[in-house]
Amino acid sequence: MNYTILAIESSCDETSAAVCINGKIQSNIIATQTVHQKYGGVVPELASRAHQQHIIPVVNQAITEAKITKNDLHAVAFTRGPGLLGALLVGSSFAKALALGLKIPLIGVNHMQAHILAHFIDDPAPRFPFLCLTVSGGHTQIVKVNDYLDMQIIGETQDDAVGEAFDKTAKLLDLPYPGGPLIDKYAQSGDPKAFTFPNVDMPGLSFSFSGIKTSFMYFLRDKTLQRSDFIQNNLPDICASIQHTLIQILMKKLVKASKETGIQEIAIAGGVSANSGLRKQLTETGALYNWKVYIPKFEYCTDNAAMIAMAAHYKALAGQFASQDVTPLPRMDF
Ligand code: KG4
Ligand code: ZN
Numbered sequence: 001m002n003y004t005i006l007a008i009e010s011s012c013d014e015t016s017a018a019v020c021i022n023g024k025i026q027s028n029i030i031a032t033q034t035v036h037q038k039y040g041g042v043v044p045e046l047a048s049r050a051h052q053q054h055i056i057p058v059v060n061q062a063i064t065e066a067k068i069t070k071n072d073l074h075a076v077a078f079t080r081g082p083g084l085l086g087a088l089l090v091g092s093s094f095a096k097a098l099a100l101g102l103k104i105p106l107i108g109v110n111h112m113q114a115h116i117l118a119h120f121i122d123d124p125a126p127r128f129p130f131l132c133l134t135v136s137g138g139h140t141q142i143v144k145v146n147d148y149l150d151m152q153i154i155g156e157t158q159d160d161a162v163g164e165a166f167d168k169t170a171k172l173l174d175l176p177y178p179g180g181p182l183i184d185k186y187a188q189s190g191d192p193k194a195f196t197f198p199n200v201d202m203p204g205l206s207f208s209f210s211g212i213k214t215s216f217m218y219f220l221r222d223k224t225l226q227r228s229d230f231i232q233n234n235l236p237d238i239c240a241s242i243q244h245t246l247i248q249i250l251m252k253k254l255v256k257a258s259k260e261t262g263i264q265e266i267a268i269a270g271g272v273s274a275n276s277g278l279r280k281q282l283t284e285t286g287a288l289y290n291w292k293v294y295i296p297k298f299e300y301c302t303d304n305a306a307m308i309a310m311a312a313h314y315k316a317l318a319g320q321f322a323s324q325d326v327t328p329l330p331r332m333d334f
Pocket of ligand 1: 012036135137138139162163164166167178179180181184218261270271272273274275303305
């Protein structure tokens with residue numbers, strides 16, 4: 001059966017809608033919320049309100065760009081979790097109402113699985129089984145992907161996510177939220193070996209990023225007298241060194257995971273996979289270990305509804321529809 005699916009993403013601070021016809025993305029509209037910048041992080045209540053403002057125009061634009069009408073839809077998909085409860089509620093309530101009005105089924109999608117399935121939007125797609133390092137503002141996971149809907153987390157962070165480590169260190173450097181892309185930008189002209197930041201080596205395939213944040217805080221505290229001068233004079237070197245440290249932690253566990261599983265098809269996904277240093281390092285490490293690496297297009301790294309639509313396509317093919325009493329799950333597991 002050919003499915004025409006409207007997908008909605010509203011888990012954090014992007015309101016997005018996409019249309020997918022038989023597994024091919026026809027439109028992907030993203031409204032990024034800028035209201036959070038002055039608060040240095042996402043404010044959940046403001047995120048919910050901004051989703052409410054954006055959702056109707058974003059959905060209308062996705063449908064228009066796909067050159068269809070609402071009556072052509074076979075299903076409405078939405079991000080069920082993980083994410084902010086209020087933000088998820090806006091997307092899920094809208095999806096439910098629309099599906100009810102059109103008398104079509106609903107599909108609830110796991111946001112983290114969708115980040116991984118973004119690799120199937122365009123060719124070349126990874127072959128099963130593959131490993132995916134999923135790195136975002138809320139998660140850091142190594143996932144063994146056996147099939148489209150059969151995934152297993154084999155390693156994850158025990159505290160902060162790596163995106164959080166990027167954003168929190170950026171905040172200590174007085175950079176605006178989200179700081180990850182700015183660290184990336186300044187790092188490009190800096191020396192990655194200029195400074196070192198101690199971190200704890202976690203057992204197995206687990207990660208920990210809270211220690212780096214603390215050692216970075218002490219590093220800056222020790223420069224208290226001339227703190228702002230020090231930052232101003234060394235910003236590229238500081239950013240390059242922080243980024244290098246974070247990437248080394250990620251790559252070490254990824255190499256270990258590949259050795260332990262014998263899998264050499266390796267992908268990255270999630271907002272931090274937009275990081276130019278991580279993309280370059282993955283290519284280099286991949287060449288060293290003979291991996292086949294898969295790096296998503298920039299537009300599919302950070303939150304978007306095209307990935308939700310792709311996941312929904314595979315769920316529709318597997319007959320995995322949700323009923324009208326489905327609820328959002330802020331801490332949704334695989
Ligand atoms: O996947 P995503 O859009 O949202 C979540 O599901 O969390 O990821 C957002 C995270 C933020 O922490 C942001 O700073 C980080 O991805 N990020 C980056 C870059 N672009 C986005 N981190 C480092 N370098 C980048 N270029
Ligand atoms: Zn995400």
